[in-house]
Amino acid sequence: MPDIWGQAAVATKFLLYLGVLTSAGLILCRQVFSEQLAGLDRFLRAWAVFFALLAATMSFLGFAVRGAVLMDDASGMTDLAILALLWETPPGDALLLRLLGLGALLTGVVLGGRWLWVALLGSFLAIWSFCEIGHVASEDRLWFQSVLFGHLIVAAFWIGVLLPLHKLSGSADTLRVAAVLGHRFGQVASVAVPLLLLAGVVMTWRLVGSLPALLGTAYGLTLLAKIAVVTLLLALAAINKTRLVPALQSGDPKAGPHLARSISLEWVCIGVILLATAVFTSILTVPS
Structure with a gap:
C-alpha cells in the first residue's frame, strides 16, 4: 500500500488523465463530427472548459505533490527551492507544455468558431506532454x-x-x-x-x-x-x-x-x- 503521498500522486494523475483526454477528445470530436454536433456546441464547449480546468488544476497540484514526495512532507508542496529544482527536470518541461496546451485549448473554446482549431492544436500539445515524461520518455x-x-x-x-x-x-x-x-x-x-x-x-x-x-x-x-x-x-x-x-x-x-x-x-x-x-x-x- 503506497503512503499518503503515493496515493495523492495516483489521485492527481488519474484526474489529470481524465481532464486532458476528455477535454481534448471533446474538441477532436467536435471538429470531426461537426455536422452532427453543431446543435450541441454550447454543451460541448462547457464540458471542454470544465475538464480543461480540471486538468490545469491537477497539473499544478500533481507538480506540488512531487515536491511533497521528495521531502516526504507537506512542506515540499510549497517549498520554492524544491519546486524550482523540479522545474528544471522533465516534470517541469511536461508541466510547461501541458499548461501551454490547455491554455490554447481554453482560448479556442471560449472564442469559439474558427478559433476551435486553436483549441485542437492545444489539445494535441497537452496530450504530447505525457510523452515527455515517464517510462516512454526514458x-x-x-x-x-x-x-x-x-x-x-x-x-x-x-x-x-x-x-x-x-x-x-x-x-x-x-x-x-x-x-x-x-x-x-x-x-x-x-x-x-x-x-x-x-x-x-x-x-x-x-x-x-x-x-x-x-x-x-x-x-x-x-x-x-x-x-x-x-x-x-x-x-x-x-x-x-x-x-x-x-x-x-x-x-x-x-x-x-x-x-x-x-x-x-x-x-x-x-x-x-x-x-x-x-x-x-x-x-x-x-x-x-
Missing part, C-alpha cells in the same frame, strides 16, 4: 513517443464521443442524430481502434519485455488488469456498433436508453483504465 526514442501519442489521440477521441452520444441518445427528439453519430464513429473506430490496440501491444512489449515480467511483477499484473478492462470496453463498443446503433437507425425507441446505459458502463471501464494507468505511472517501476 526510452529517448521519437518513434516510441510517437506510438504513445497516437495511442492517446485515439483514446481521447473515443472518450470524447461518449458525452455527446449519451446526451443525444437520452432524448427521443435526437435519436436520429445519435444514430448518425454512432454510425460515423463506428466507421472511424473500425480503423482507429486496431491502431490503438497495436500501439498498446508495442508499448507493452517494449516496456515489459518478457512473459515472466508480465506475470510475475506488480507492474505486469497491473497492466494485465488494465488489458482485461480494455477487453470489456471493446466488447461494449462491439455491442453498440452491431446491435444498438443499427436499432437506433431502424427507429427502435428502446435503443436510446439501452445505448445510454451501455455508454455509462463504458465510462466505468474508462475510469478503471485511467486509474490503472495512474498507478503504474506513479508508484510502480518498469520491470528490468
